[in-house]
Amino acid sequence: MKYSLKIGKKIISFILIEEEDFYKIELDEKEYKAELIKIDSNLYSLIIDGLTYTLALSKEGKKIELFFKGDLFAFEIPSQRDKGALENLSGIDKISAPMPGRVVKLLKKIGEEVLDGDGVIVVEAMKMESELKTNIDGKITEINVKEGDTVDLGAPLLTIESQDKKEE
């Protein structure tokens, strides 16, 4: 069976074949023999080609959260709409609140040109101020907040569109 998973902005595709006692998985043109066994509430044992790993995971609806070697991985089963939206992402940088907090300062105005790496907004949470930066060259096309606003996690703050994008 063919599957895909979304991690961050990336979509990865797999082929999974169920065998008698294990799964054959193809990922990035490599083939793995894998087995996953539940040990205890959230604790799992994974064997890949004879190597054993311990990991913790939880699955809720379309979301899987997985802890392995100190890091947390958030996977999502992508919808068709997701796949489309992701492909169009290049050329637009939609900056959203990385955590719940407060807008301290807007560093740019609508229409202002910015370069990759420029700070565009300062937000504060847990008494710490951080400057959020854009990762593209372009122009500020939308500002959704004003200074002093309280914002939730993921709230859209501002949008930067690259010049190339506009010409298309």
Next chain:
Amino acid sequence: MYKKVLIANRGEIAVRIIRACKELGIKTVAVFSDADKNSLHVNLADEAYNIGKPLPSESYLIGDRILDVAKKAKCDAVHPGYGFLSENAEFAENCIKKKIDFIGPSAESIRLMGDKITSREIAKAAKVPLVPGTDGEVKDSEALDIAKKIGFPLMIKATAGGGGKGMRLVHKESEFENSLQMAKSEARSAFNNDAVFIERFVQEPRHIEIQVLGDKKGNVVHLFERECSIQRRHQKVVEEAPSPGVSEKTRKKMGEIAVNLAKKVSYYGAGTVEFIMDQKENFYFLEMNTRVQVEHPITEMITGIDIVKEMIKVSYGSPLSFKQSDISIKGHAIECRICAEDPDNNFLPTPGTVVYVKSPQGPGVRDDSSLFNGYEVTTFYDPMLSKLIVWSEDRENAIRRMSRALSEYIVLGVKTNLGFLVRLMDDKDFNSGKLDTGFIEKHKKLLKIPSANQDVASIASIIMVHAGTGIKNLERDPRFTPWKYIARRASVSRNSMF
């Protein structure tokens, strides 16, 4: 000894203090905000009282309300922990007025050493080496001229600051104005005081600090140094004792200077004199923290002295039970701060709910934690979840032990810096001991998750998606014998279950 102590704090330090009290046979009173109803410190204390809303300014920072609780619960002392009211001289004074002991130094010592400018003057008078900089608050209008005189790179710091808040490093003149305003704005919201001062930035500095302990009879000893150079956002992440960069000669000199300084302000209780040190072991006074430090456990591990218990005893009036010559360094200790933050995203805090947690165990491992399954990480408080501390006979073995302990730590539900810490323990430069406060900046590779790890995680997830609830479960699957089950479970959990 005291009969009942109120702990005016939350999180792991409240738990730490409750443990010390219990071991001394003292009853404990916890206070908590609405956000901390289900916290570990509330559970462990003999009594617990709600003191208000989640925001610190509406609960943990309201000294009068906390003192009312202390009075009503008939406490004879308050331990402030770190942060919150721990370095608030007025609170210390109010405690005494209400005939409740403040477990910490005198209000006078806090006042003198707590203000960065006054403490600099005292240090100068005590012949403690100082970093070149302004002797007081700088006004906006004169700031740039002064900055140019001191030279770049330089630091802007809040006079009321601490914990890296209201602090900015400025590399060049063109960044100065912007950074000045950011530092002031941060200082205003954190301390309600936007006064800042400027000082020269020492290149490749190590952060070295000396733990001191004093009693009310005028005895002061030091418990050697801690190296706290692994920092992000000017806040410590990994600390160790002793420092791999401090020679015996420097250690002795630093210790003597710290003890002299503490004596100058008639210091009693636990305190820390912080220095920055360049790679040639030139060191300069940074500040003195007039409270118990987050990283105090590593000093406890190498000296065998329980700092929190000593604080309580000397506050009660007992003399220190040891002299300087009784104390020596044994072995090496490392502490890692486990924080809810994303190393790969500027170490931004990652609020959420901890679904599942498993702490490491085994020889030489100590986990000072406030975590439990269901623990809520909120934006109201510091994102530190736990402190993992290890001890071993030398640095090399301590690093290996930390690496082993970290590999057993599981926190599911919120992103943490565990992966970064795992990689750090394997890093060649970290192992060589050549550290400075810019270490993380220079080793950004450690912030990234290795792609091989992501492949493993992806494979597990895809099996989950495919098999869903039909996943092989050792508890139910008849294909597994009980023997296989027990072996697999034991090897994975590493918890002694027998």
